[in-house]
Amino acid sequence: MDFCWDPELLALRAEAQAFADDVTAGAEVREDSWLVGYSREVSEELGRRGWLGMTWPVEVGGAGRSPLHRFVVAEALIGRGAPVAASWFADRQIGPVLLQYGTDDQREEFLPDILAGRASWCIGMSEPDAGSDLASVRTRAERHGDEFVVDGRKVWTSFAAVADWCYLICRTDAGAPGHRALSELIVDMHSPGITVQPIRDMTGQEHFCEVTFEGVRVPAHRLVGELNGSFRQTMRQLEHERGGIDRLASNAALYRDARADADATDALVRDEIAALESGYRIGRLLVLRETLGQAPPSFSAATKTWCTEFEQRVARFVAATAGPRSTIWGRVARGLCYAPAYTIMGGTTQVLRTIIGERVLGLPR
Ligand SMILES: Cc1cc2nc3c(=O)[nH]c(=O)nc-3n(C[C@H](O)[C@H](O)[C@H](O)COP(=O)(O)OP(=O)(O)OC[C@H]3O[C@@H](n4cnc5c(N)ncnc54)[C@H](O)[C@@H]3O)c2cc1C
Numbered sequence: 155m156d157f158c159w160d161p162e163l164l165a166l167r168a169e170a171q172a173f174a175d176d177v178t179a180g181a182e183v184r185e186d187s188w189l190v191g192y193s194r195e196v197s198e199e200l201g202r203r204g205w206l207g208m209t210w211p212v213e214v215g216g217a218g219r220s221p222l223h224r225f226v227v228a229e230a231l232i233g234r235g236a237p238v239a240a241s242w243f244a245d246r247q248i249g250p251v252l253l254q255y256g257t258d259d260q261r262e263e264f265l266p267d268i269l270a271g272r273a274s275w276c277i278g279m280s281e282p283d284a285g286s287d288l289a290s291v292r293t294r295a296e297r298h299g300d301e302f303v304v305d306g307r308k309v310w311t312s313f314a315a316v317a318d319w320c321y322l323i324c325r326t327d328a329g330a331p332g333h334r335a336l337s338e339l340i341v342d343m344h345s346p347g348i349t350v351q352p353i354r355d356m357t358g359q360e361h362f363c364e365v366t367f368e369g370v371r372v373p374a375h376r377l378v379g380e381l382n383g384s385f386r387q388t389m390r391q392l393e394h395e396r397g398g399i400d401r402l403a404s405n406a407a408l409y410r411d412a413r414a415d416a417d418a419t420d421a422l423v424r425d426e427i428a429a430l431e432s433g434y435r436i437g438r439l440l441v442l443r444e445t446l447g448q449a450p451p452s453f454s455a456a457t458k459t460w461c462t463e464f465e466q467r468v469a470r471f472v473a474a475t476a477g478p479r480s481t482i483w484g485r486v487a488r489g490l491c492y493a494p495a496y497t498i499m500g501g502t503t504q505v506l507r508t509i510i511g512e513r514v515l516g517l518p519r
Contacts, residue, residue: 191237397444
């Protein structure tokens with residue numbers, strides 16, 4: 155049995171790899187390029203090539219291709235550090251959520267720009283006191299006639315400073331408890347009343363932000379799905395966030411360069427390379443199961459845990475290979491400082507382990 159891709163997928167992979175090499179040529183490759191490699195031009199080119207909405211139905215303008223086609227392109231682009239961040243959230247989860255829960259009008263309004271790589275989205279879930287515990291979200295949206303008026307504060311909102319739209323999780327019934335009062339709104343980031351304050355992370359980058367909403371008016375037709383009933387939708391969105399190749403291949407380019415430098419005559423180094431090579435393959439099989447819809451419900455928690463812990467191991471290997479050079483500020487040091495983020499964003503490893511225990515294994519709470 156040969157588990158290799160068929161010739162069509164191999165050709166697609168080669169094309170995506172060549173494109174990634176082209177757009178990264180002469181620039182320092184950014185690890186986690188789906189989050190910090192922001193280029194509107196690259197996203198528009200992805201749109202022109204039909205590499206956005208690859209699996210969406212043809213009737214809505216998608217390419218109607220198989221999940222494997224999308225997997226092959228995404229692995230090639232992210233694994234080589236191509237700057238795909240300007241369209242990644244929209245392609246990975248906003249489009250699929252609109253396909254599942256949006257209205258025809260919303261699909262008509264938003265999908266064409268997403269498919270063309272013209273629209274950039276941010277995701278307003280986390281708040282200062284509501285990260286892991288999304289049911290504690292306090293940002294509220296009150297209905298006034300045919301508008302919602304939004305007040306509150308979000309934090310760690312990636313791309314908020316440059317996004318056109320925010321997919322906002324907010325409280326729409328002040329009286330109802332926890333998750334039973336949450337709704338999802340599409341908010342125009344150019345609306346009056348929005349203030350965006352970029353936050354600098356340990357690596358000096360400012361891709362995420364604090365966002366304040368003060369009396370922001372949102373047309374009522376921008377409610378996605380059920381009023382006060384969005385928790386299920388949000389959990390579905392997190393499944394899109396957790397099971398993809400972006401959770402495994404973020405620092406693959408850094409690894410490849412470090413491996414070329416590693417002292418393969420050292421048995422311990424060889425041992426670690428063997429562990430990392432098998433770790434990537436295991437993670438890739440887990441992601442493929444998610445991609446093909448073969449993973450059990452909630453299993454994306456396990457997939458993300460494995461993959462992101464793997465990425466942290468890669469960062470440690472790269473730093474060990476560089477030795478004292480890793481203390482000089484540069485790509486290796488930045489990769490090491492960035493690595494804690496892998497197991498925080500999209501759900502922390504501790505919280506995901508609880509999901510694995512309770513929802514996948516059915517262990518007692
Ligand atoms: C690079 C990056 C990008 C991000 N981008 C976005 C974005 O675009 N949009 C967005 O909305 N958010 C974003 N986030 C935020 C991210 O989703 C949250 O940081 C994450 O969900 C954790 O929430 P928190 O930071 O509030 O930590 P907390 O929830 O306060 O957790 C703090 C610690 O307590 C532990 N903990 C909490 N609850 C439990 C529990 N029940 N059992 C065991 N341990 C627990 C956690 O594991 C963690 O170690 C981003 C974060 C990072 C790092």
